[in-house]
Amino acid sequence: MAEFSSEREQSGFGRLSNRLYSGPFRFRRNLFLAGAAVILAAAAEPPAPDADSDACPVFPAPTVTLDYGSRYEESSSDRSELDSAGNEEVDLALKDADEFIRQLDGLANDALVNPVLAKTRADCVISGIAVWANAGAFSALETENAKMTYASRVGGIASAYRQVRDKTEDLSEEKTAIEAWLRKNADFLTDYWSNDAPPKAKMGNLRLWAAFAVTEAALILREPEYINWALDSQRTILATVDENGSMPYEMRRGAYALHYQLHALAPLTASAALICHNDYTYSKDEQAAIERAVAFALEGIAEPSEVALVAGKPQTVKQGLNNQEPFSIAFLEAYLSLESDAALDRKLAPLRPLSNSKLGGDLTLLYRNNPAMQPGCFAPKTAKSGDQ
CATH class of the missing domain: 1.50.10.100 (Chondroitin AC/alginate lyase)
Structure with missing residues (x-):
């Protein structure tokens, strides 16, 4: 099964795009990539924040259990015929996680382009993800379809976290909790897709979404074995x-x-x-x-x-x-x-x-x-x- 429903417009703060920001570290050297030393170096002054712009939104409650079935008709051997009821069930099960990720991305993207609000946005993103991590988000995957498809949500959360992790020196406990949660999920994904996933699924888009999530975890945790696994997964499909x-x-x-x-x-x-x-x-x-x-x-x-x-x-x-x-x-x-x-x-x-x-x-x-x-x-x- 693959993601089917259309993604809504990203909401919130993340529509500022034609600007620069300093990039991620070079993994092998454990150094940050050379780039803009400060965001918007060419700008005379950063924009002034709105009166309520430092407010952190109310995030959805953590999604812990996923127990949905397939989006497709059981009789569709190639999974090309949607089951409308099944499709709605999957969308509903993932609704809170998807809204959470859209909120995180808007805040994280804004942290990259708005230095005045960077720490505020980072604190908000990290605090929000920590709540999900401490609650054991996605820790109860009750169906094969849930195991196969949840990786894109882990990847989305990890990407937002990586964007803001170093924008604040605070929240060390929250960062520790998040990174332990990311490691737990990366370990699950590498084991599941290496051993237990259905044979055909191992050769398609869902494994690539798992590889993306594991790549994000690798860059955050500085874990070369995760990079190696992501590369091996890509090579399996590229072949x-x-x-x-x-x-x-x-x-x-x-x-x-x-x-x-x-x-x-x-x-x-x-x-x-x-x-x-x-x-x-x-x-x-x-x-x-x-x-x-x-x-x-x-x-x-x-x-x-x-x-x-x-x-x-x-x-x-x-x-x-x-x-x-x-x-x-x-x-x-x-x-x-x-x-x-x-x-x-x-x-x-x-x-x-x-x-x-x-x-x-x-x-x-x-x-x-x-x-x-x-x-x-x-x-x-x-x-x-x-x-x-």
């Missing part, structure tokens, strides 16, 4: 990418095939960008597989009928980049930090800012406008004979 760029375990989804390839590329590219920019390398074959998969998805958006030829059914994805839900293509900001593509960058310009709450919120801010995540982390392609 299946067809020469035409299609991802076979997503193409099984019939009318939703392109939807799910986009859904798989989101955590894949974001995790790869974080890993690559922290001094880990991808082989030429691995880089090529990511490039093919993204190219196939973009070509499919331009002409969905081409994907229908592979998947066997007309696609639900609308034609044209401008007609996509912003969250579904926000991962392209992460991709552009790996691969220099001026033409794609220009196409995205009128659509920015692009946000996906499960990947940290405003990805235009976190990748394109982040001096530590600039394009070209992947090795340049070797020019073919006759290329100019």
Whole structure:
């Protein structure tokens, strides 16, 4: 099962994107990436906060138990036919967690662009996550579907925490609780996806969402074994990418095939960008597989009928980049930090800012406008004979 419902517009404070912030540490060196020493160094003065802008919102109560079934009809062997009742059940079960993540991202993104409020926002985010951590959020996963799909929520929470962790020197107990919770979940995810997950699920988008969550935990906890596991998970799936760029375990989804390839590329590219920019390398074959998969998805958006030829059914994805839900293509900001593509960058310009709450919120801010995540982390392609 993969995430299906559309993500609502990110609320709150996180719509400020065309600015800079200092990036994450280089994992191998345990140092912070070189970048802007202070946020908005070019600005004469930071904006004055509104009267109520230092208020911390009321967060949803922690979600501890998840016990939902599938979004799909039991008779749908390829999980391409939605069960409306099952779909509503899953949405309801995850509603509080998803709202929590949207709130966290808005606050965390604002901490990056507004130095006046950075500590206030950080204190709010960290305090809120600590409540969930101390309550044992997601500690009772009662169904296989819950175990397979909750990772994106862990990743979203971890991403918000990583953005603000070093914006405040306070709340050491809260940080300790959060990081113990992250380690517990990262350990569960690595064990579950290595051993107990269904065989087909191990080859698709859900494992990539787990890899993203584990990558975020690795960067926070400075745990190289988590990075190694995330890389191994990516390699398992990259090895299946067809020469035409299609991802076979997503193409099984019939009318939703392109939807799910986009859904798989989101955590894949974001995790790869974080890993690559922290001094880990991808082989030429691995880089090529990511490039093919993204190219196939973009070509499919331009002409969905081409994907229908592979998947066997007309696609639900609308034609044209401008007609996509912003969250579904926000991962392209992460991709552009790996691969220099001026033409794609220009196409995205009128659509920015692009946000996906499960990947940290405003990805235009976190990748394109982040001096530590600039394009070209992947090795340049070797020019073919006759290329100019």
